[in-house]
Amino acid sequence: MDKPFHIVILGGGTAGWMAANLFAKRWGNKVKLTLVESPDVGIIGVGEGSTPSLKRFFDILGIEESQWMPRCQATYKLNIRFNDWSPASGIQSYSHPFPAQVDTFTKRAFMVNAQTRRMGLATHTQPEDFLLNGVLAGQGKGPKVGAHFPFTQEYGYHFNSALLGEFLAEFAEQQGVSYRQVHIAQVNRAENGDISTLVTDNGEPLSADFFVDCTGFAGLLMDKTLGVAFTPYKENLFNDSAVVLQTPYSPEQASRIPVETESTALSAGWCWKIPLTERFGNGYVYSQDFINKEQAEQEFRQHLGVLDDSAQVRHLTMKVGRLNEHWSHNCLALGLSQGFIEPLEATALHLVQVSIELFIQQLEAGQFSAKHRAKYNELVSERFERVRDYIVAHYKLNTRNDSDYWRANRDNMALSDSLKEILHVWYSRGDLAKEIARQDISSHFDEISWHCLLAGYGAFPPLHPNQPGKGDLYQEKGIKEFLAGCALNFSAHHNNLADLV
Numbered sequence: 001m002d003k004p005f006h007i008v009i010l011g012g013g014t015a016g017w018m019a020a021n022l023f024a025k026r027w028g029n030k031v032k033l034t035l036v037e038s039p040d041v042g043i044i045g046v047g048e049g050s051t052p053s054l055k056r057f058f059d060i061l062g063i064e065e066s067q068w069m070p071r072c073q074a075t076y077k078l079n080i081r082f083n084d085w086s087p088a089s090g091i092q093s094y095s096h097p098f099p100a101q102v103d104t105f106t107k108r109a110f111m112v113n114a115q116t117r118r119m120g121l122a123t124h125t126q127p128e129d130f131l132l133n134g135v136l137a138g139q140g141k142g143p144k145v146g147a148h149f150p151f152t153q154e155y156g157y158h159f160n161s162a163l164l165g166e167f168l169a170e171f172a173e174q175q176g177v178s179y180r181q182v183h184i185a186q187v188n189r190a191e192n193g194d195i196s197t198l199v200t201d202n203g204e205p206l207s208a209d210f211f212v213d214c215t216g217f218a219g220l221l222m223d224k225t226l227g228v229a230f231t232p233y234k235e236n237l238f239n240d241s242a243v244v245l246q247t248p249y250s251p252e253q254a255s256r257i258p259v260e261t262e263s264t265a266l267s268a269g270w271c272w273k274i275p276l277t278e279r280f281g282n283g284y285v286y287s288q289d290f291i292n293k294e295q296a297e298q299e300f301r302q303h304l305g306v307l308d309d310s311a312q313v314r315h316l317t318m319k320v321g322r323l324n325e326h327w328s329h330n331c332l333a334l335g336l337s338q339g340f341i342e343p344l345e346a347t348a349l350h351l352v353q354v355s356i357e358l359f360i361q362q363l364e365a366g367q368f369s370a371k372h373r374a375k376y377n378e379l380v381s382e383r384f385e386r387v388r389d390y391i392v393a394h395y396k397l398n399t400r401n402d403s404d405y406w407r408a409n410r411d412n413m414a415l416s417d418s419l420k421e422i423l424h425v426w427y428s429r430g431d432l433a434k435e436i437a438r439q440d441i442s443s444h445f446d447e448i449s450w451h452c453l454l455a456g457y458g459a460f461p462p463l464h465p466n467q468p469g470k471g472d473l474y475q476e477k478g479i480k481e482f483l484a485g486c487a488l489n490f491s492a493h494h495n496n497l498a499d500l501v
Contacts, residue, residue, distance in 0.1 A: 006209045006210070012169060012214065014164055016335070017035070017165055017169050018057065018168065019352075021171060022057075023356075025060060033177045034206070038182070048281045049077060049346040050349050075277055076493060078097060078155050085394065085457065086400075086456075097137065106132075110455075111433065111448075113473050114455045124475070131452075137260045141487060141493060142259060142491065143490070148489070159276070183201040184200060187220065195211050209368075212333075214333075231321050231322055235414040236392045236395075237395075239285045239286055240318050241287070242284060249279060257275045265398070266299055266300075267290075269286030270285055270344070284296055290404060323338055325377050327370075334355055338355065341384065344394060362379075386441050393453060395409035396412060426454055436450065
């Protein structure tokens with residue numbers, strides 16, 4: 001290129017600043033980066049949790065946890081706990097820990113036990129008892145460990161979304177990203193359909209070679225300008241709204257901050273509970289087809305024990321689904337303008353990061369042309385579809401009978417062929433790991449994640465009347481003792497946080 005390739009990112013927030021930072025890190029002075037943000041648009045901030053991919057993001061940028069975590073009220077996240085999703089199975093709560101390297105020694109026992117239990121024989125199948133992060137979460141320990149423990153730990157974070165956006169903005173500007181706070185009044189297109197300029201409200205044109213739409217659900221570039229079609233997920237993901245509220249810690253809670261997100265099923269959806277260093281973030285994700293916003297707020301407050309109206313809630317509307325094209329003409333969509341699959345497994349930022357990384361790969365492969373645009377769209381849509389399937393399975397497999405909402409989710413047959421095959425293999429006692437490999441979908445959620453979900457829900461047949469009294473690898477292989485020994489190398493979560501300051 002004779003001159004730097006100019007990219008304008010419209011919209012800040014976490015998605016916009018993640019893109020700006022990764023582009024700047026990868027391309028340096030090969031590109032000119034400008035982020036344009038309206039001064040009146042805030043960050044929605046739903047979720048406030050991540051998968052382990054966010055750790056890789058900071059590693060790529062060379063940002064130490066001590067630099068950003070205290071600034072963003074961040075805590076460590078090892079686990080997601082699900083409460084009351086499958087009460088009829090006799091399981092009131094189960095966990096989905098992030099797999100770690102040491103789990104190489106225990107995961108086979110977990111999968112074999114699940115297979116044995118599918119045959120009707122009694123075995124131990126609680127996911128968190130087979131995976132180190134589940135054991136650490138149960139003990140209130142953090143993920144940080146010295147060099148004497150020769151295994152890589154995987155973990156995510158909880159964080160304040162608004163503060164994280166501010167931190168990433170400052171870091172991006174230090175890397176040479178230009179920042180403009182202006183209103184965009186008009187978007188112009190060239191004869192070939194590409195976006196040519198953004199026009200500010202004072203008439204200033206902003207031109208670029210490429211544009212990134214991070215304008216959230218508004219979709220100013222992809223939806224309103226380019227008219228890219230949207231595929232809703234309404235037929236298999238019913239939730240379309242949320243009500244959120246922050247709650248303070250009690251003195252006891254402040255001294256024992258959890259390392260897990262809690263997800264508790266309510267009458268028409270579920271409630272998250274996310275621990276930050278200063279507070280809990282709470283939200284009730286629900287479907288307005290089954291409950292109105294006033295009823296949802298009342299149920300949410302009762303669940304939290306916060307009936308005082310002075311504690312202000314925020315009501316949000318979600319647009320669940322994805323664009324048919326994530327890269328159209330000379331424009332890329334990221335974040336909420338690209339699509340959203342509710343915050344159940346904290347996949348939102350993961351999908352943003354993966355979309356950015358794949359875009360970098362495909363743009364470079366095409367020498368900064370649109371040569372691989374179709375391939376990119378196929379790859380990212382596949383990611384959305386498979387993440388959606390994993391989330392849908394949580395609802396399809398529920399065993400609640402307390403409301404029409406849960407019964408409708410269980411009766412819903414709008415499932416993808418991929419999900420149907422996974423469930424068929426599980427219930428027909430087949431090899432689930434082999435099926436996931438056959439579909440080549442382990443990059444989305446691997447066989448351990450699927451076993452955590454299915455075993456965690458107690459998706460098993462009744463026990464056989466004649467039990468051999470052996471074949472439980474949890475007992476026979478000493479899994480409990482092995483992981484308890486591993487956990488001795490770790491310290492309390494509050495010690496990990498104190499080391500950051």
